Amino acid sequence: MTEQPSTLYAKLLGETAAITWQELQPFFARGALLLVDGAQDLIEVAQAVAQNDQEKVAAWLAAGILSKADDSRAEDLLTRDPELWAVVVAPWVLAQERIERAPLH
Template sequence: MNEDVSTLYAKLLGETAEITWQELQPFFARGALLWVEGDEDLVAIALAVAEDDKAKVAELLAAGKLSKVESERAEDLLARDPQLWAVVVAPWVLIQERAQAPALH
């Protein structure tokens, strides 16, 4: 990472926050939500989108690691109400389900 990239990564990381599906529904209605698969680095993918890295974004889309939020996923999120992480890269809001911490016994 060069200095500009790492600065933007740090900025995006600082803007990443927990959010509820309820708060995201208006963005879903506008078609502005992008889903990032759980094992991917949300901020790294947001960085690729922010930098308009067409090759990287196309690769992520083709691999299913990044996708528009479709109605089936929206219904699932509404039913389960999981913890989500989000970061805004206008006009998009990238979201990811927060990994569940292992239960302590």
């Protein structure tokens, strides 16, 4: 990517932080938690949600890249307690489990 990130992208990136499932549970209980597939750019998804890009968001929802947290996923996250990253795009909190990637050689 040769262009500078947009102001919104940079703002969202600066607001992204590590978080525990315990801290996310109140958002899950309110139905305000969206989970982003670990292979996707969390900030790109957050930016599309913030900009109300219905076409992108609908495609990600249909593909399962973006989903509302359900009870089985919540139980899994509670049991495993993985490292999560989250960003707020009111009224939503978008969270993502970090995937460890092998270093490139």
